[in-house]
Amino acid sequence: MIKPIENMKDAFSLKGKNVIITGGNRGLGFGIASAMAQSGANIAIFCRDAAKAAEALNELKPYGTTCFSVSCDVTSLPSVRKAVAEAFDKFGSIDILVNNAGVSCTKSLLDMDEDLSDWYKVINTDLNGCVHMTYEVAKRMRDGGKGGSIINITSNAGFMVNHGQPMSPYSSAKAAMNHFTHCMACELAPYDIRVNGIAPGFTNSELSVHIPPDNLKRINQQAVAGRFGEPIEIGALAVYLASPAAAQVTGTVQVIDGGYMLRC
Numbered sequence: 001m002i003k004p005i006e007n008m009k010d011a012f013s014l015k016g017k018n019v020i021i022t023g024g025n026r027g028l029g030f031g032i033a034s035a036m037a038q039s040g041a042n043i044a045i046f047c048r049d050a051a052k053a054a055e056a057l058n059e060l061k062p063y064g065t066t067c068f069s070v071s072c073d074v075t076s077l078p079s080v081r082k083a084v085a086e087a088f089d090k091f092g093s094i095d096i097l098v099n100n101a102g103v104s105c106t107k108s109l110l111d112m113d114e115d116l117s118d119w120y121k122v123i124n125t126d127l128n129g130c131v132h133m134t135y136e137v138a139k140r141m142r143d144g145g146k147g148g149s150i151i152n153i154t155s156n157a158g159f160m161v162n163h164g165q166p167m168s169p170y171s172s173a174k175a176a177m178n179h180f181t182h183c184m185a186c187e188l189a190p191y192d193i194r195v196n197g198i199a200p201g202f203t204n205s206e207l208s209v210h211i212p213p214d215n216l217k218r219i220n221q222q223a224v225a226g227r228f229g230e231p232i233e234i235g236a237l238a239v240y241l242a243s244p245a246a247a248q249v250t251g252t253v254q255v256i257d258g259g260y261m262l263r264c
């Protein structure tokens, strides 16, 4: 059984925990890497762009924990298997997995090419990438016998249909990730592995810089907070969910969108 909080002093600490973050080299993933490293965790960044990973690792240096990157394409199960084995060899155990890597597509279904490659790219990265990583990492958490925490970065688009930009593959992948989170929380509970989701709203990153100005204005008016979120704010919620303070929290998807959905 997952242990309840022992003392508040250490309740939010990730000291000595080993974390894998997919897409931790930029955007929300880097915000999560930074927040977790500042909370004492060792970080393995899984991504494809090695130069961007080197920049991220440089920025994590001041926090003094063990941080490294591993080349990984989450759409490929063999790539994930090799990368997880490499991280496991370096860490010796894995305590926390953050499934953050994701891509979007803002075409309507009927505007897509005949091979539907846009659809498959998003589903293969966002949904299947999360499944590949969970499969490989949860096995090792189970076999290690120390439990663990898995956090899936979904989106408030998994709960609603956004105005202004069609994104059916993205919204569908995120909705499926939300329910995959519920299913995994039940399946992995016997091994003391907690599984939760974070559903951000619009947050500053490279994914959000392509939003047309008219749409930007409307988005900021719709969010009660009146602004985009920042990656470090998503990181703060991820630290909480991974920490002993959240020992009783599993099977949830936490919306962090500045109140955007209140006015939908």
Ligand SMILES: NC(=O)c1ccc[n+]([C@@H]2O[C@H](COP(=O)([O-])OP(=O)(O)OC[C@H]3O[C@@H](n4cnc5c(N)ncnc54)[C@H](OP(=O)(O)O)[C@@H]3O)[C@@H](O)[C@H]2O)c1
Binding pocket: 022, 023, 024, 025, 026, 027, 028, 029, 046, 047, 048, 049, 050, 052, 072, 073, 074, 075, 100, 101, 102, 103, 125, 126, 153, 154, 155, 156, 199, 200, 201, 202, 203, 204, 205, 206, 207, 208
């Ligand atoms: N920004 C927002 O407004 C927002 C809102 C809600 C949810 N989200 C979610 O937050 C997550 C991060 O988004 P972001 O805004 O930070 O996007 P971003 O800046 O475009 O970063 C995407 C990250 O995913 C990685 N990635 C993409 N495809 C990959 C693959 N096949 N294998 C491994 N890594 C891959 C990228 O690394 P490489 O290219 O180096 O592989 C990069 O680190 C996504 O799941 C997104 O859906 C974002």
